[in-house]
Amino acid sequence: MAKLAGVSEATVSRVLNGVGPIKEETRRKVREAAERLGYVPSSIARQFAKRKSGNIGVILPFVPKVHLFSTYYFSEILSGIGEAAGRLSYDLLLIFRDRNGPPDYAKLFRMRKIDACIILGAQNTPEEREALAELHAEGFPFCLVNQRFDEEGYLSVDADHRAGSYEAVRHLIVRGFRRIAMMNGPETYSNSGDRYAGYVKAHLEGGLEIDRERLFIGNYSSKSGYAASPSIAEQVKLGRIDAVFAANDRMAIGLVNGLREHGVEAGCDVAVVGYDDSDGSRIVHPRLTTVSVPFYEMGQKAAELLLDEEAGRPESAVLPVSLVIRDSSCTSGSINNK
Numbered sequence: 048m049a050k051l052a053g054v055s056e057a058t059v060s061r062v063l064n065g066v067g068p069i070k071e072e073t074r075r076k077v078r079e080a081a082e083r084l085g086y087v088p089s090s091i092a093r094q095f096a097k098r099k100s101g102n103i104g105v106i107l108p109f110v111p112k113v114h115l116f117s118t119y120y121f122s123e124i125l126s127g128i129g130e131a132a133g134r135l136s137y138d139l140l141l142i143f144r145d146r147n148g149p150p151d152y153a154k155l156f157r158m159r160k161i162d163a164c165i166i167l168g169a170q171n172t173p174e175e176r177e178a179l180a181e182l183h184a185e186g187f188p189f190c191l192v193n194q195r196f197d198e199e200g201y202l203s204v205d206a207d208h209r210a211g212s213y214e215a216v217r218h219l220i221v222r223g224f225r226r227i228a229m230m231n232g233p234e235t236y237s238n239s240g241d242r243y244a245g246y247v248k249a250h251l252e253g254g255l256e257i258d259r260e261r262l263f264i265g266n267y268s269s270k271s272g273y274a275a276s277p278s279i280a281e282q283v284k285l286g287r288i289d290a291v292f293a294a295n296d297r298m299a300i301g302l303v304n305g306l307r308e309h310g311v312e313a314g315c316d317v318a319v320v321g322y323d324d325s326d327g328s329r330i331v332h333p334r335l336t337t338v339s340v341p342f343y344e345m346g347q348k349a350a351e352l353l354l355d356e357e358a359g360r361p362e363s364a365v366l367p368v369s370l371v372i373r374d375s376s377c378t379s380g381s382i383n384n385k
Contacts, residue, residue, distance in 0.1 A: 102140040103132050103354060104161035108168030109146040119296075119325035120342060121167065124192060127346025128165060135354040137162070144168075150178040156187045163188040163353040165346075170235035171196065190349045190361075195237045203363045204349040208238045211338040211368035212245025215320045216292050218336070218370060220253040224290040224318055228261035228282070230275060230302065231294045242294045242322070261288060269301030276305025283317045284310075290318035290376070296325040296337055303331060303375070318376040333374035341366050 053076060105128060107121070125139075132139055140161055144150055155161050164182075169175055169191055179201060182189050191203040219227050229246050232239040250257055263279070265271030272293060279302065282288040293299035299321030303313040313319040314333035321328055324339035345366055352361035 100159055100162055101136070101138055102161045103128070103137045103350060104140045104142050104155055104164035106150075106152065106164055106166040106168075107141060107143050109144045110168075119323060119327070123342035124167060124346040127343040127348075128350045129346075131347040131350035132354065135350070137350075137354055149174040152178050152189065153181045153185055153187060156182075156185070163190075165190050165192055165349045165353070166194075167192050169194040170233070171237065172235060188353050190353050192345055192349050193236075193238055195363075197237075201363075202352060202361055204345045204352065204366070205238070205364070206340045206342075206345060206366050206368050208241035208340075208368070209245040209248070211322065211340070211370070212242040212292070212294075213249050214245075214368075214370045215322065215336075215338050216246050216249035217253070218372065219290045219292065219318055219320060219376060220249060220255070222318070222376065225255060226258075226261065226286075226288050227255070227290045227292060228263065228279060228288045229292050229294070230263040230265055230272060230279075230298050232265060232267045232298075234264075239294060246292060265294075265298045267295050267297060269297040269304075272298035272301025272303075273305040274301075276302050277309060279317075280306050280309035280311045288317065290320070292320045292322075294322050296321040296323045296328045296335060299335055299337070299375075300327050300331050303333075303335070314375045314378055316378070318378050320376050324371050328371075328373070333377075336373045336376035337371050339369045339371050341368070 105125065125141075129139055142155065142164075152164060152166070155164065164187075166179075166189060169179070171194075176196070179189075179191075179196065179199070183199070183201065189202065191201055193205055195201075195203045195205055216227060216229075227246075227250075229243070231243055231246075234240065247257060261282075263275045265275060275298075279288060279291060283306070291299075291302065293302060299319055303319055306313055306317065306319075311317055319335065321335045321337040322340070323342075324337045328335035328337045348364050348366070351358060352364070
């Protein structure tokens with residue numbers, strides 16, 4: 048091949064393995080020679096030449112009593128990461144956080160287990176910030192999904208949760224609802240803050256006040272939605288709440304089931320809107336009005352930003368979301384408020 052291309056064997060190796068600066072004309076000659084000879088480079092040899100592992104690490108949170116791979120959120124993101132990684136000739140290495148100690152992401156790079164990593168479930172805590180700062184300081188490539196630290200400028204892929212929350216609450220206001228509760232996730236997640244900002248914006252534009260007694264905090268689990276149902280059901284019966292916006296479908300579904308046990312029917316006595324457009328939103332009764340989030344595409348984008356060498360310098364991305372209107376918000380707020 049070197050003879051056919053008119054270059055040295057070392058140059059052929061550098062071109063095929065993408066190592067070092069190479070003139071475009073030389074690169075073209077080597078590729079044309081490889082094509083004529085039907086040469087297919089070994090991925091193992093290529094990784095060895097680059098001194099890379101060929102793995103992209105995916106950091107997963109430790110969540111007690113939750114099967115992560117069966118949840119819509121994680122399964123969709125992981126599927127998107129896997130598709131893009133495979134297309135770019137990388138393998139996935141799934142890594143669960145240590146439940147008992149602080150994160151040490153940089154260790155994975157130093158041990159050459161991974162070439163880049165995608166971090167899911169990151170939270171704004173001192174331990175997390177320290178681990179991410181270490182990655183950044185040492186120049187290790189990483190990307191956050193569905194979490195941002197705007198002041199740090201870390202690479203991230205997110206969805207426009209502020210716009211999604213705004214559209215969900217605005218939908219309720221347009222339908223005549225005026226006493227809209229919100230069940231949000233923990234404030235350590237940037238997307239919780241985004242959803243609250245959208246909730247506030249819709250209220251301000253609609254001329255409505257924010258009532259702190261209508262704000263509830265869960266942990267994005269159906270159990271936390273269910274746990275809030277007695278208090279919310281009581282306020283619905285007293286006329287203090289006529290609609291609820293939940294920051295994800297799991298909490299919304301838990302809430303809907305819990306309200307029913309207290310004699311309150313979603314879509315009839317109170318409107319309920321979720322967030323994610325998960326599989327469960329289509330099969331719960333009533334079917335859940337929700338916000339569709341492109342989790343699969345977010346996973347794809349994160350992997351592409353880190354692994355696609357032809358894409359240029361990676362930049363953070365925010366993907367659009369869309370409101371999906373179903374039965375759970377079809378009760379009339381104007382009738383309930385008479």
